[in-house]
Amino acid sequence: MNIFFTSRRAAGVITVLVLMLTFLLGMLAGDVRERIISVTTKRLVPIYKVDTPEKKIAITIDGVWGAEKTSRILDIFDKYNVKITFFFGGYWLEKYPDMVREIDKRGHEIGNHTYTHPHCNSLAPEQLRQELEKTSLLIQDLTGKWPRFFRPPFGEYNNTVIRVAEEENYQVIQWSIDSLDWKEPGVHFIVKRVLEKAGPGEIVLMHNNGKHTADALEIIVPRLIEMGYKIVPLSELVYKDNYYIESHSGIQKRILSPRERK
Template identity: 55%
Template sequence: MFVTVIVNRRRFIYLLLLGLVLALLIFTPLLKLPQRLHEVIAQSRRLVPIYYVDTPEKKVAFSFDASWGAERTKRILDILDQFSIKTTFFLTGFWVEEYPDYVKLIAERGHEIGNHTYSHPHLGNLTEELIKEELLKVEQMIEQLTGQRPTLFRAPFGEYNNQIITVSEQLGYKTIQWSIDSLDWQNLTRDEIVQRVNHRAHKGAIILFHNNGLYTADALPEIINYYQRHGYQVVPISKLIYHQDFTIDPHSGAQIPDRKPGQR
């Protein structure tokens, strides 16, 4: 009988320990589940740039990407001066190297300068470090020429992913897309450009042009007249977007304020 009691006690202790081990195996992962869910959600959250601004104000921003040629840039700047309009120019590094006088002229005319990378690559093919190099190299060039550090970034080809946006944010940039594309780089006619841009007018729009589009300068006066006639104010992108307390809709790219309209 004494032997039986010892065996039963040992068996009980063995089963108890086995149960504790099984419980740890089952419940330990569950204790970490909230943290893991948070990590999965964070990793799967789709980041998007600012396509347009959700605003009650009739404001829009014109933007010009500069990555090739400059012979039409002076005329565009003169037209913008004629209408007393300030805009945003996104410059590539090799364009800055080739046309430093135009970079200075753009800044002297009171226009905002944004970062469009150094070599206009497909950033999705680059590592985080190479993306940083692309942005920092042109940033330094622009600052040396104008005394101003750019704070807005537009990805080449409009291509982006979470890594691209995260890296640009780490470097102090807001990533900017567009809601109206003039398609001037496709050498559309003047009338085709005017129709595309004017028929898509909306509050908070960010409009994409190119500094050396074949008919961009021809189309600009009629586009500006249309927007001004319909009560729109054309401003640089930094004067249109919210700089704090906002969210970006992952589906539309709308920048939505977290506070009352009119406060930026």
């Protein structure tokens, strides 16, 4: 009888231990699943900055309203033999076709900024494709060139926006230095902000019709050159092939060949 009761007691203990172990394993499995999901769910990001050993920096200018100050900006770039990348909305392209041709004639790049400047996260994939195609067709019609780069309005994006743009063969561009010229903070503020944050591979955001943008560029451009920077369009900064983008920083990095890794 004693043996019987001891065995039954032992069986009860074993059962409890098994249940506890099962519970713990279940929790562990859940944690592991969460970790796997975290690792395998890829967050897609645009290019914020380029990892480059060269002292190159890109000034990019968005245009969605007005053109009164654009000629002066172009003259500043001509004065210092600087080429940059502009991003225009489709309706801006339609409103100022002669200015678009002039920008292209002076050797600057024009990127896609959608047609209606919408919040892209709210668009269905096909709607975004239509926005991109309509704008690129306008750029091609005015300049004879199909744009390589796309900048989402408001800097707004999600995985769908990035994926659709890449499927349409665009490289998606954000920025690493927001000049905040759109807030009209004054020339000194814009100049100080850009120059203090300047570094190799940085991408600067400005706007063609900002109140203080041209005055700020009159100071920023020669100062960057004095600091040893080469101001380049995105096509001379952004890697076209053999690269990856860090999901936590948006920094574009080259994939080194075996020889370069030695």
